[in-house]
Amino acid sequence: MSSPESNVDVLIVGAGPAGMMMATWMARCGIKTRIVDKRGTKVFPHRSKKQNQWLTKQIFNGQADGLQCRTLEIFDSFGFADRAWLEANHMVEICFWNPDASGRIVRSGRIPDTIPGISRFQQVVLNQGRIERFFLDMIEKESDIRVERGTLPTALHLDESKVEDSDAYPITVTLRHLSEEEATPTQAATSTNGVTVQDGLFRSNLAPDDTAEILRAAAAKARGEGLDAKADTTEVVHAKYMLGADGAHSWVRRELGFALEGESTDYIWGVLDIVPITDFPDIRSRCAIHSAESGSVMVIPRENKLVRLYIQVTTTEKLDDGSAGSRVDRSRITPDVILKSAQKILAPYTLTYRTLDWWTAYQIGQRVGTHFSASERIFLAGDAVHTHSPKAGQGMNVSMQDTFNLGWKIASVIKGTAGRSILKSYEVERSSIAHDLIKFDHKFSRLFSGRPAKDVMDEEGISLDEFKEAFSKGNMFASGIAVNYGPSVIVAKPLESNGVNGSNGSNGVNRANGANGIDASKKVHSTQDLATGIKVGMRMPSVKVLNQSDARPWHFQERLTSNGTWRVAIFAGDLSRTDRKTALATLGVALAAPTSFLRRFTPKGGRYDSVIEVLTVHAGHRADLDLFDFPEVLRPHDEIDGWDYNKIFVDDVSYHEGHGEAYKNYGIDAAKGAVVVIRPDQYVSYVGSIADYGSLDRFFSGFMIPQQ
Numbered sequence: 001m002s003s004p005e006s007n008v009d010v011l012i013v014g015a016g017p018a019g020m021m022m023a024t025w026m027a028r029c030g031i032k033t034r035i036v037d038k039r040g041t042k043v044f045p046h047r048s049k050k051q052n053q054w055l056t057k058q059i060f061n062g063q064a065d066g067l068q069c070r071t072l073e074i075f076d077s078f079g080f081a082d083r084a085w086l087e088a089n090h091m092v093e094i095c096f097w098n099p100d101a102s103g104r105i106v107r108s109g110r111i112p113d114t115i116p117g118i119s120r121f122q123q124v125v126l127n128q129g130r131i132e133r134f135f136l137d138m139i140e141k142e143s144d145i146r147v148e149r150g151t152l153p154t155a156l157h158l159d160e161s162k163v164e165d166s167d168a169y170p171i172t173v174t175l176r177h178l179s180e181e182e183a184t185p186t187q188a189a190t191s192t193n194g195v196t197v198q199d200g201l202f203r204s205n206l207a208p209d210d211t212a213e214i215l216r217a218a219a220a221k222a223r224g225e226g227l228d229a230k231a232d233t234t235e236v237v238h239a240k241y242m243l244g245a246d247g248a249h250s251w252v253r254r255e256l257g258f259a260l261e262g263e264s265t266d267y268i269w270g271v272l273d274i275v276p277i278t279d280f281p282d283i284r285s286r287c288a289i290h291s292a293e294s295g296s297v298m299v300i301p302r303e304n305k306l307v308r309l310y311i312q313v314t315t316t317e318k319l320d321d322g323s324a325g326s327r328v329d330r331s332r333i334t335p336d337v338i339l340k341s342a343q344k345i346l347a348p349y350t351l352t353y354r355t356l357d358w359w360t361a362y363q364i365g366q367r368v369g370t371h372f373s374a375s376e377r378i379f380l381a382g383d384a385v386h387t388h389s390p391k392a393g394q395g396m397n398v399s400m401q402d403t404f405n406l407g408w409k410i411a412s413v414i415k416g417t418a419g420r421s422i423l424k425s426y427e428v429e430r431s432s433i434a435h436d437l438i439k440f441d442h443k444f445s446r447l448f449s450g451r452p453a454k455d456v457m458d459e460e461g462i463s464l465d466e467f468k469e470a471f472s473k474g475n476m477f478a479s480g481i482a483v484n485y486g487p488s489v490i491v492a493k494p495l496e497s498n499g500v501n502g503s504n505g506s507n508g509v510n511r512a513n514g515a516n517g518i519d520a521s522k523k524v525h526s527t528q529d530l531a532t533g534i535k536v537g538m539r540m541p542s543v544k545v546l547n548q549s550d551a552r553p554w555h556f557q558e559r560l561t562s563n564g565t566w567r568v569a570i571f572a573g574d575l576s577r578t579d580r581k582t583a584l585a586t587l588g589v590a591l592a593a594p595t596s597f598l599r600r601f602t603p604k605g606g607r608y609d610s611v612i613e614v615l616t617v618h619a620g621h622r623a624d625l626d627l628f629d630f631p632e633v634l635r636p637h638d639e640i641d642g643w644d645y646n647k648i649f650v651d652d653v654s655y656h657e658g659h660g661e662a663y664k665n666y667g668i669d670a671a672k673g674a675v676v677v678i679r680p681d682q683y684v685s686y687v688g689s690i691a692d693y694g695s696l697d698r699f700f701s702g703f704m705i706p707q708q
Contacts, residue, residue: 003174003233003234003235003236004235004236005235005236005237005238006235006236006237006238007169007237007238007239008032008033008034008237008238008239008240009026009031009032009033009239009240009241009414010022010026010031010032010033010034010239010240010241010242010243010410010414011033011034011035011036011171011173011237011239011241011242011243012026012033012034012035012036012242012243012245013035013036013037013153013242013243013244013245013246013251013252014035014037014243014244014245014246014247014250014382014384015035015036015037015039015132015147015149016037016128016132016245016247016382016383016399017128017131017132017135017382017396017399017400018243018245018381018382018383018384018399018400018402018403019035019037019243019245019246019381019382019403020035020132020135020136020139020400021135021399021400021402021403021404021407022035022243022245022381022403022406022407023035023135023139023145023147024078024135024138024139024407025403025404025407025408025410025411025562025564026143026145026407026411027138027139027142027143027145028078028142028562028563028564029407029408029411029415029563029564030143030415031410031411031414031415033143033145034145034148034237035145035146035147035148036147036148036149036151036152036153036175037147037148037149037150037151037246038150038151038152038178038183038246039149039150039183039184040149040150040178040180040182040183040184065125065126065127065128065300065302065308065396066091066123066124066125066300066394066396066397067084067088067123067124067125067126067131067396067397068123068394068397068478068479068480069114069118069119069120069121069122069123069479069480069481070119070397070401070479070480070481070483070539071396071397071400071401071480072084072085072119072121072124073119073120073121073539073542073557073682074400074401074404074562074682075134076121076557076558077557077560077561077562077682078138078561078562079138079561080134080137080138081121083134084124084126084130084131084134085121085124087126087130087303088124088125088126088303089124089125089126089301089302089303090122090123090124091113091114091122091123091124091125091286091300091301092112092113092122092285093110093111093112093113093285093286094110094111094112094113094285094286094287094288094471095107095109095110095282095285095286095287095288096108096109096110096111096287096288096467096468096471097282097287097288097289097290098289098290099290099291099292103292103293104348105289105290105291105292105345105346105347105349107281107282108468109468111468111471111472111475113286113475114475114479115475115476115479118476118479118481119479119481119542120542120555120557123479125300125301125302125303125308126302126303127302127303128396131396149183150177150178150179150180150182150183151175151176151177151178152175152176152178152251153173153174153175153176153251153252154174154175154176154234155172155173155174156171156172156173156174156252156255156256156378157171157172157173158170158171158172158374158375158377158378159171159172160375163375163376163377164420166413166416166420168240169238169239169240170240170377171238171239171240171241171242171377171378172236172237172238172239173236173237173239173242174234174235174236174237175234175235175236175237176232176233176234177232177233177234177235178232179232182232240377240414241377241378241379241410241414242377242378242379243378243379243380243381243403243406244256244378244379244380244381244384245380245381245382245384245399245403246384247382247383247384248260248383248384248387250380250383250384250385252378252380252384253369253380253384253385256371256374256378256380258369258370258371258374258380259369259370260367260368260369260370260385260386260387261367261368261369261370262365262366262367262368262387262438263365263366263367268312268313268333268361268362268363269310269311269312269313269361269362269363270310270311270313270333270337270338270341270359270360270361271308271309271310271311271338271358271359271360271361271362272308272309272311272335272338272339272342272353272356272359273302273306273307273308273356273357273358273359274306274307274309274353274355274356274357275305275306275307275353275354275355275357276307276309276351276352276353277351277352277353277354278346278349278350278351278352279349279350280346280349280350280351282299283299283301283307284301284307285299285301286298286299286300286301287299288467288471289345289346290467291344291345291346291347294341294344294345294347295311295312295313295341295344295345296312296345297309297310297311297312297342297345297346298310306357309338309342311338311341311342311345312341312345313333313337313338313341313361333361335356335359338359338361339351339352339353365387365388366387366388366438366441366442366445367386367387367388367438368385368386368431368434368435368438369384369385369386369431369434371427372385372426372427372430372431373423373426373427376420376423376424376426379406379410379426381399381402381403381406381430382395382398382399382400382402382403383395383399385402385434386398386434386437386438388437388438388441388445394437394440394441394478397480398433398434398437398480401430401433401480401483402430404562404681405426405429405430405681406426406430408562408564408679408680408681409422409423409425409426410423411564412564412680415564416705416707417601417603417611417704417705417707418703418704418705419703419704419705421489421702421703422488422489422490422703424488424489425485425488425489425490425491428486428488429485429486429488432485432486433483436477440474440477440478443470444470444471444474447466447467447470481538481539482538483538483539483683484535484537484538485537485538485683486537487537489702489703490679490685490703491536491537491683491685492523492524492525492526492536492677492685492686492687492699493526493536493537494525495523522698522702524686524695524698524699524702525695526686526687526688527674527687527688527689527692528687530668530669530672530673530674530687530688530689531571531666531667531668531674531676531687532666532667533665533666533667533668534666534667534668534674534676534684534687535684536684536685536686536687537683537684538683538684539682539683539684540556540557540560540569540676540678540682540683540684541557541665541666542555542556542557542558543555543556543660543661543662543665543666544556544654544657544658544659544660544662545617545649545650545651545660545662546622546649546650546651546652546654546660547645547646547648547649548618548622548625548626548627548630548648548649548650549627549645549646549648550645551622551654551655553654553656553657553660554649556569556617556649556662557682559615559646559649560678560682562680562681562682563680564680565609565610565611565612565613565680566611566612566613566677566678566679566680566700567612567613567614567615567677567678568612568613568614568615568675568676568677568678568696569615569616569617569675569676569677569678570584570587570614570615570616570617570634570673570675570690571617571618571619571663571666571668571673571674571675571676571690572584572616572617572618572619572673572690573618573619573668573669573670573671573672573673573690574618574619574620574670574671575618575619575620575624575625575629576620576624577671580670580671580673583673583690583691584630584631584673584690585631586691587631587675587690587691587693588630588631588632588633588634589631590693591614591631591633591634591693592631592632592633596697597612597696597697597700597701597704598612598614598633599708600704600706600707600708601700601704601705601706601707602707602708603707603708604707604708606707607638608636608638609636609644611704611707612700613647614633614634614647615647615648615649616630616634616647616648616649617649617650617651617662618648618649618650618651619650619651619663619670620650620651620652620670621650621652622650622652625650627643627645627648630648634647634648635647635648651663672689673689673690674687674688674689674690675687675688675689675690675692675696677696677699685699686699
């Protein structure tokens with residue numbers, strides 16, 4: 001019997017945060033998508049001691065929990081940052097504890113957890129399950145996409161002869177639907193005070209990949225072997241594009257013949273999510289604790305009185321299985337072993353618990369994929385293409401930012417508004433970030449895991465001053481705000497500026513500017529000096545501006561919702577000046593012309609801001625101007641909805657929230673003004689003069705497809 005076949009625009013393998021972010025983009029942009037995950041949805045009963053009754057609990061707790069401020073900005077662009085912000089525990093302060101001269105740990109310093117002023121959000125922590133729930137709610141609200149759990153790809157073929165055909169489905173994947181038993185990973189049964197607690201070792205890098213085992217078991221059942229003779233069903237899916245977001249053991253990566261390159265260390269860390277009973281005074285602050293001889297602990301206070309402890313395990317024995325290198329004997333890692341290590345590190349303070357919510361262990365290592373895509377048709381994201389230690393709070397954040405970068409690009413290509421050249425920028429941009437992350441984590445994890453230096457002559461020990469300095473400097477990188485993309489067809493930077501972040505151009509990815517899809521003869525150049533606080537290649541900073549029509553204050557970033565739309569932000573300057581008013585009127589005429597890029601790249605019958613939205617921010621006093629003093633193209637009219645009152649803003653003082661001083665913070669001279677092009681993912685593509693319409697037109701013409 002042949003398997004059923006179907007076509008889909010995008011197939012996503014893996015329903016973790018990276019896969020969910022991709023699916024959210026697809027839902028928002030109306031792209032026909034399927035998302036599959038080999039894990040099931042099985043729940044198991046456990047007894048609540050307080051209520052003395054049986055309850056059910058989702059089988060997968062724990063996992064990642066840190067949300068950096070850039071990630072919260074992204075959530076806000078999709079409309080659910082408020083849910084995370086309200087539920088999460090807010091990380092306000094970091095405390096450093098180090099051994100004194102006698103070897104006793106003492107508090108040696110405090111710093112803010114998030115650098116003040118870099119974002120309107122600060123770092124928070126919240127269970128990954130809740131974060132995935134927010135994504136699921138958004139996806140279900142806006143589309144018919146549903147996560148298909150217990151579904152595993154078993155075969156993959158990419159027809160290279162069709163990759164440049166926009167109408168083709170060059171990817172063929174066979175999917176097998178698993179039974180609930182097959183889709184449920186084996187977990188250690190740990191009992192604490194009569195409550196069964198799950199472990200996360202099946203997701204840890206200490207665990208072997210179980211995909212092959214699942215397939216063997218499914219095949220045996222299909223042959224009628226074993227107790228359950230139910231044959232699993234299969235189907236064939238033809239896709240235009242595919243994402244492998246299926247973790248560090250990525251099946252998609254292996255099928256493509258790609259690898260992760262890097263190294264592992266001998267450092268083993270355990271993780272406990274507990275409600276602690278302790279006399280340690282900073283248990284509700286984020287802490288980095290170095291003991292004299294027993295290792296280190298990181299304390300992460302979480303929601304609902306939970307605390308996550310990352311604990312260096314110094315007593316775990318290795319298992320010699322005769323293979324190259326050695327691996328940890330998982331059977332020797334238990335919550336009790338991890339707790340005892342923590343107790344030694346925290347001594348003389350005491351630590352125990354009555355509630356254990358989740359636990360796991362992992363081996364520190366840093367690796368990056370050799371490739372991030374195959375022919376710009378099959379892409380890898382998240383742990384499938386970069387792995388590192390979790391203590392810097394980067395894994396989930398960087399994984400989601402991978403697909404936040406990719407999703408709108410694929411959607412634009414599928415919808416026919418942009419050419420495939422923009423897809424080349426994914427590997428260039430995100431590989432650079434992955435290499436920067438590996439460098440950061442390599443240094444940070446070794447500083448954290450090393451023994452403190454006993455004195456200045458102790459060359460083998462870690463300088464605690466060096467650790468604190470690295471921690472402080474790393475905060476900017478960890479926040480996600482420091483991301484700085486290099487030149488491409490969608491980032492108008494000079495070609496020689498590939499050295500941003502210290503890795504672009506040096507990690508083997510930017511082997512030539514052609515890899516970015518750039519035609520040097522058509523390159524558009526930004527004039528960065530016109531807006532010194534808005535860096536080309538970085539995310540658009542956010543300051544308060546006022547709506548011209550109703551005086552409501554908005555963070556400018558709030559107007560950059562994630563709906564796949566490009567923005568042209570016109571900073572018109574001081575319109576009491578005749579030259580500024582004339583310049584704006586001239587630009588308005590060019591934008592309103594039938595041949596303008598606004599008209600050419602908008603589908604016939606499409607809404608005026610469906611592909612490129614124009615936002616205006618002028619300087620001066622709001623009361624001096626009315627909406628109708630501006631060119632009509634800046635305040636579009638719809639036959640049903642009337643005038644659009646949400647396109648024109650002013651840099652002025654509000655009645656209740658002070659003055660955002662946008663021009664000052666953005667480094668824009670009100671006597672000159674500026675035009676800023678912002679990508680659908682809020683990153684700045686171009687800064688130029690209001691008088692230079694030609695560069696704007698050439699920029700969009702470099703990658704967009706005329707619609708009429």
